Amino acid sequence: MAARHKQARDPRAHWLLLFLTLPVLFGALLFQGWTQNEVDGAPTKQDCTDPVPRAAADAGPVLSVEGGKVRSASMPAGTVALTYDGGPDPKWTPRLLALLKKQDAHATFFLSGAKAAQYPDLVRKIRADGHEIGSNTYTGADLGTASGVRSALELRLTRSAFAGADGFRSPLLRMPSTTTVPTLCGAEWPAARDASDDGYVLVAADRSGQKPADGLVRQFSQTSLAYRETEQLLADPDARRFATVSEGVRDTEPALATAAATTRASGPEQLLGTGLIRFQDLGRGFVDALTLILTIAAGLGLIRLFVLILFARLHVKRLERYRPGSPWLREISDPVTVLVPAYNEEAGIGGTLRSLLASTHRRLQIIVIDDGSSDRTVEIAYEYADRDPRVEVVCQTNAGKAAALNHGLKYARCPYIVMVDSDTVFEADAIERLIQPLAHPAVGAVSGNTKVGNRRRFLGRWQHLEYVFGFNLDRRMFEVLECMTTVPGAIGAFRLDALMGVGGLSEDTLAEDTDLTMALWRAGWRVVYEERAIAWTEVPTSLRQLWRQRYRWCYGTLQAMWKHRRAVFEVGPAGRFGRRGLSYLFLFQVVLPLLAPVIDVFMLYSALFTSSPVKSMAMWIGFLAVQMAVAGYALRLDGERRRTLWSLPFQLFVYRQLMYLVVIQSVVAFVGGSRLKWQRMHRSGTAAAAAQHIGRTADSRDLPVTR
Incomplete structure (x- = not known):
């Protein structure tokens, strides 16, 4: 008898586990929300008030800024650099890769770090097919209006995502919400200069009207429209060569091509990148699981409430066979x-x-x-x-x-x-x-x-x-x-x-x-x-x-x-x-x-x-x-x-x-x-x-x- 009422020490370790787990899960939620621009949403580009500096007014689409000096390059005549922003997209990236492979063409994909961490297999597939990868920031935030901390985080996390996905570092950067060099105006230019100081080579697009025969950097998103326009451009007889950005500038500006070349990430960078991918997977899986759980729980909760009401009404009217007052039940x-x-x-x-x-x-x-x-x-x-x-x-x-x-x-x-x-x-x-x-x-x-x-x-x-x-x-x-x-x-x-x-x-x-x-x-x-x-x-x-x-x-x-x-x-x-x-x-x-x-x-x-x-x-x-x-x-x-x-x-x-x-x-x-x-x-x-x-x-x- 005494053994039945003996009290063992209450378990305490699980409270520590709970209080440690919940912040981690909440942090994963916040990070997942940040990558989806639900938490601290990505700033959008503002209208320019100041044009780009005079030194950049006639710059080519591939450029770097060292102090006040702008160094740039364009594609050689007949060379087209196909560039795709965003993604990788599980639907359109494989289709674009298949189309490019069919024509033996190479392109440059400017990927979102968050998407690269979500689809590392596609990152590896892009590189395995001979294409080049650059950064489009982690969440697609406009760097010109983002804070310095936000801008640095966007670039560093993307670098980590690339290192974790396929062990490489890319110095190529396309700033979100920009197209041609003149769009690097206003607050975008200081952000571009800061990125160059951090070792990035900026890639814009050529102005509309530029012809493949003169050399061209063409910008697309990874959509059905991009697929159709890529088909048309691949069939253009004036486009004699489809190369990556770094390949295209190798003949015109060798030093810039060297600066734009992809290199191998270090072991610690790859380890950190792998951790980033796992953490983002945790957040995404947590959100998906909770969405399912919430849906089921809400459904069960509502069903339970309505079932309780239904059976309560039945209970009021039923079971006379168990109730006093029934003719055949004695008192x-x-x-x-x-x-x-x-x-x-x-x-x-x-x-x-x-x-x-x-x-x-x-x-x-x-x-x-x-x-x-x-x-x-x-x-x-x-x-x-x-x-x-x-x-x-x-x-x-x-x-x-x-x-x-x-x-x-x-x-x-x-x-x-x-x-x-x-x-x-x-x-x-x-x-x-x-x-x-x-x-x-x-x-x-x-x-x-x-x-x-x-x-x-x-x-x-x-x-x-x-x-x-x-x-x-x-x-x-x-x-x-x-x-x-x-x-x-x-x-x-x-x-x-x-x-x-x-x-x-x-x-x-x-x-x-x-x-x-x-x-x-x-x-x-x-x-x-x-x-x-x-x-x-x-x-x-x-x-x-x-x-x-x-x-x-x-x-x-x-x-x-x-x-x-x-x-x-x-x-x-x-x-x-x-x-x-x-x-x-x-x-x-x-x-x-x-x-x-x-x-x-x-x-x-x-x-x-x-x-x-x-x-x-x-x-x-x-x-x-x-x-x-x-x-x-x-x-x-x-x-x-x-x-x-x-x-x-x-x-x-x-x-x-x-x-x-x-x-x-x-x-x-x-x-x-x-x-x-x-x-x-x-x-x-x-x-x-x-x-x-x-x-x-x-x-x-x-x-x-x-x-």
Whole structure:
């Protein structure tokens, strides 16, 4: 027994891994957004205010600038330098290469560094076919209007991409948004001069009207139009030779040709380039994966909301065969044993017992099982036992809630068992309503409706919405689908013979209520939901308490799911529960929460950095609107005021993230084999007072008052 409750050290390394991984992924997202011009979009060329310097006015299309001196060259007569900007393009680059190869022509491809990193195979193919490669910057940013840091980054990253793709360095540069030398005007000229100082040879295009017979540098983009115009130019009889830029100027300006020659990149440059390509692949793959995940998650989320609404409506109208009032179902008036496990519950045990004794179902055996309390829990319970013979008190050394309930079962004298938490306050008719579905011979257990009593503060409101919008809507669906996953420990009714048939409550998991419910399904019993049996509970009032409670719940649920995993392959009620209930829990309470932090990072990225933040925000608001509509319907079904809905949007920014982290911690602890002990929540006894304030509890003025 002691081994079951021994707590191992909580896993901590995964938090470090998470906090290290998320920034890397966010950085990859930002870099991918930058390469697509969604983050810090590439500047566009501004209209020139100053022409190019006089020294460059008559310069040839291939030039370098050294201080104020311009050195340039043109193609020899009859030589055409075909140049293609952008790409490589997976559709048109191979077609252009095939066309050029057919004519035994060579060309110069001015590639985007980002595209070169994305399609390194095409880079290698271009060079293998004898063509030349130059830089068109990394993202196609206009260097004239870009900052100095941005310009340097555009050129250096492109150089790294070339080194990583095929291990070469190219000094050729075509500045984006420019054509002929006169377009290197205004702010472009200082940028051109800086690039020349960095060792680049600038390549422009000849003016329109220049003929192949005179020598020509022709500029194309990698498009269908470029393909057609290339075909026409290759057929021009005046074009006697199709050469790369460096080959073309070799005869007219040998020194410039030498400066323009491609060289081998160093080992460190190639290693850095390979890392750049891998990092860009990571960002691109991450974006693609997240887009798919978001699409699936959004689709599943919307489907889940609509399915919940559908089954909630069916639940309102259905299952008369399980309902009291059906002509063939007798009304249960038999004695009922109520088990109340308690450990240091002096703040709430009195309110629980008062509400039970005020029940309209008078034939009760109320057993308080003290689990080794060190406060006044036992004294208060004995006060009620002295006043009312229906109350009995038994004690045991501290062994956990499941052991306490099993101990109480030994003293049960009634065919029906109701299990309650010792911080729960019952409506006067709750027990009477709760036990009626047990009149159906196939029903082994009934889940009641647990409501949040202390809901005045934000944390309480959020949990109130979760109970109504999440837990209760799920239970309505589970009943219709016959796969109820949990009869809550706060309020649940059972057949005594069903309990005994499964060996009572198992102490193998921390979610003894979920474990028991699953065991009942596998034993052939059905479990239903009676939403009119209402009990009020006290929920955690601090994030620390909430974390501890939900950590235990989630960890215990994972234990129970693993323990009963074979139900998926069974037949009858067990198989229906396994294939429907376990699959639902795995998908919506394990898988999606594990992906949620990464999805949130992507949503933040989309809202802050992409070119369409309005679209991202509109999608988020639309999904929120659907959630609020479904939550409003759930509140109406539960007879609750809908004014609480105003706190739902805030829940998505704090509460939801906390629940996701709980799932991550629980999964890591479970997979790592860590043991978690029962963690008791500090009680303040506010459930009874809150329930009375809302006006839903029974009058108990004639019953003992705790001190």
